[in-house]
Amino acid sequence: MATRTRRPDRRQEPLSRERIVSAAVELLDTVGESGLTFRALAERLATGPGAIYWHVTGKAELLGAATEAVVTTAIAGDDADATPQEAIRALARGVFDAIDAHPWVGTHLAHAPGQSPMLRVFERVGRQVQALRVPEAAQFTAASALLSYILGVAGQNAANGRTVRPGTDRTEFLDAVAAQWAELDPDQYPFTRSVAGQLPEHDDRAEFLAGIDLILSGITARQ
Amino acid sequence: MATRTRRPDRRQEPLSRERIVSAAVELLDTVGESGLTFRALAERLATGPGAIYWHVTGKAELLGAATEAVVTTAIAGDDADATPQEAIRALARGVFDAIDAHPWVGTHLAHAPGQSPMLRVFERVGRQVQALRVPEAAQFTAASALLSYILGVAGQNAANGRTVRPGTDRTEFLDAVAAQWAELDPDQYPFTRSVAGQLPEHDDRAEFLAGIDLILSGITARQ
DNA sequence: ACCTGAACACCGTTCAAGT
């Protein structure tokens, strides 16, 4: 009972790194990357822009922290009962869905190399590569290839999300691209034109996972 | 003879899209992405910032044109006498080397989806996928996987290039990352720690091409 | 048609001053 009255008035809460980062994620989700401004963030937190700098060193750290917050929850989950292939697929799917929900993540995932969110994905992928009994000398290459592929799709999806005007839905977007491809010069773009017809009924997510499977069979074909 | 006197005084040449784009590439290469400013560009072209807008619609187009200029020359070359595998490898190597020389390219390659430089790479890769006699229904997936992988490595390399202070050389950088990985929590990062030792003698370029080969064997293993 | 450069509407970041 009385649950309604327990909802805290966030404006009164003291500022904290946590509140700042979650407000940043909200801003990025609702108004996009260009909308994440220290002034806009400050207004939302009912304070001045300078206050944010007490908890965060600057915009780069803020973006990094926002990315990490999203990715960390996206890949949480354990893969104890799954085959290595299934575990890798689940992990990849987690990253894909996170970027689908928060397109800006795709752009910043690779931005801090050797740093937090990417390294976590690398570690998780690498363990499953070991579980696949890939020879030690080939493990690094296999894990890197999977990670690079995931990051590549992430970046493309983020770019797509940025180009399209916010209202557009998936099929509408694919139809537009297909139409554009169909108009390309037949001499210069024969292949692209030949696959344009497949676009409208194509499923980003399934295609992404098919790519993962392709790489997985390349990894296991070697043994 | 007299070649020296024929060198044109570029300051007197009229402004053109071509001159603007090549000045932008120079600026990006020498002072990095944060150095590409309409004011800096204008100064280099001995004009005012407003003049640039007569030839280019804005910064996004400028960055796109600069990226396209670099990529187009990087992947020029014909693959008539090569096997499909060799042709794909050569193409990938071209993109890799271009990004190695111009790290900023990696960030902007994916930024205009379905647009010029990426589409050109997609087309070239796709034709070789056809030459590999991949069934029609699987061609799109195969070409997309290769492209995504290339873009992923591109993005990571660009990120690395941005993080490192300009002077640092390859081995110095790898040693630093290896040292960092070796200090990770053994419970959280067992895999990453286990491959840290391979980093110092690892060759980015060879590793990248090994990933291409991995995907290629995944593609051909299916037939 | 093309160029000039001042001006506009923003940014991220700093910092003296407050509590």
Added chain:
DNA sequence: ACCTGAACACCGTTCAAGT
């Protein structure tokens, strides 16, 4: 210790005015 908000040093972009 933490917050405030004015101020600084920039941006990209526009546009009246020139040639």
